[in-house]
Amino acid sequence: SGGSGHVPGNTNSGGIFIPPSKPEVQPGIPPEETTDAPDPYQEVRGHWAEEEVIWLIENGIVNGNGSSFALDNVVTRAEFIAMLVRGSKLEVSEYSHAFSDVAPSDWFAPYIQTAADKGFMEGFDGKASPAQPIVREEAAKILVGVYELLNGTVEATEPVRFADSGAISSWAALSVQKAAAKGLIQGFETNEFKGRDTLTRAQAMTMVYRLMHAE
Numbered sequence: 347s348g349g350s351g352h353v354p355g356n357t358n359s360g361g362i363f364i365p366p367s368k369p370e371v372q373p374g375i376p377p378e379e380t381t382d383a384p385d386p387y388q389e390v391r392g393h394w395a396e397e398e399v400i401w402l403i404e405n406g407i408v409n410g411n412g413s414s415f416a417l418d419n420v421v422t423r424a425e426f427i428a429m430l431v432r433g434s435k436l437e438v439s440e441y442s443h444a445f446s447d448v449a450p451s452d453w454f455a456p457y458i459q460t461a462a463d464k465g466f467m468e469g470f471d472g473k474a475s476p477a478q479p480i481v482r483e484e485a486a487k488i489l490v491g492v493y494e495l496l497n498g499t500v501e502a503t504e505p506v507r508f509a510d511s512g513a514i515s516s517w518a519a520l521s522v523q524k525a526a527a528k529g530l531i532q533g534f535e536t537n538e539f540k541g542r543d544t545l546t547r548a549q550a551m552t553m554v555y556r557l558m559h560a561e
Contacts, residue, residue, distance in 0.1 A: 393417060395548040398555035407433045407558075408551055417548040424454035424476035425547070426485060427467060429554045430492050431457045439463050445474035452476070466491025483518035483541035485550065486525040489557055493528060497560075500524040508539040515541065530556050 385391070390399050399417065402408040408415070408429055431438060441448070441455035444462040448455050458474050461467030466488055467474070480488075494500060502524040506514065514522050518541060525531040530553060533539050545553075 389415060389417065393548065395552050398552045399548060402429070402433070402551050402555055405433075407554065408547075415547070417551075418546050420479045421545045421547045421550040422476060423474065423478050423480045423484075424452075424458060426480045426488065426545070426550050426554075427461045427476075428454055428457040429550060430466075430488065430557070431460050433554050433558050434492055434496060436460055436464065445469050445472060447473040448476055461488075464492075464495055466495060479544040480550070481542050481544055482531070482539065483515055483522060485545055485553060486531055486541075487518050487521040489530050489553055490521040490524045490528075493524075493530065493557060493560060500528060502527045506539075507537075508533050509537045510539055510541075513541065514539060528560050530560060 387400055387403070390396050390403075393399065395417070399408070399415065403415070437460075438456045439459040441450045441459045443450075444459050448458050452458075454476055458467065458476060462469075462474075469475070490500065502520070504523070504527060505511075506519065506523045506526060508514075508522075508526075511519075511522075522531070522539060522541065531539070
């Protein structure tokens with residue numbers, strides 16, 4: 347599917363989701379009458395991105411909001427950056443006011459600063475737009491930036507073969523080409539990339555998973 351929030355404006359605590367443990371058996375209650383704790387991944391089971399999402403959860407790379415992983419919600423720029431920084435195990439920077447629309451108290455501030463310091467996130471007019479939904483061609487550019495930071499420059503010799511490659515923004519075209527060459531992104535069943543479409547959290551998580559497993 348092209349891939350892997352909350353709806354923009356919602357607040358993410360940035361805390362790691364900790365699955366509940368099984369309840370202790372109380373004295374005097376026969377074992378057959380006890381019940382297991384609910385499956386913390388119930389909403390993930392059977393999802394098209396189940397394998398990738400569970401791997402990211404168990405490795406502390408993605409979070410729930412305490413009650414849900416919100417897989418089908420749109421992912422924001424801040425959430426995508428946070429996933430990438432955690433997954434890449436980069437040393438997280440202390441926020442130093444890289445952007446005018448990010449406050450030191452924002453949960454995502456250190457991740458945004460890290461992305462700026464490492465050069466794989468650029469703002470516009472001094473703003474990071476952290477609550478803005480990220481679109482697929484933006485995600486491709488950021489993914490390639492992180493990949494090259496970790497692994498060196500990608501030599502992309504094959505042209506982009508998506509049916510709608512002509513609609514990809516000029517500033518993103520090379521990144522889409524490189525991301526496709528490394529298997530970080532895929533097209534849809536129609537062989538379209540749909541670069542201006544937003545990402546769901548599941549799609550974003552799948553992209554991050556691919557980055558973590560790319561050679």
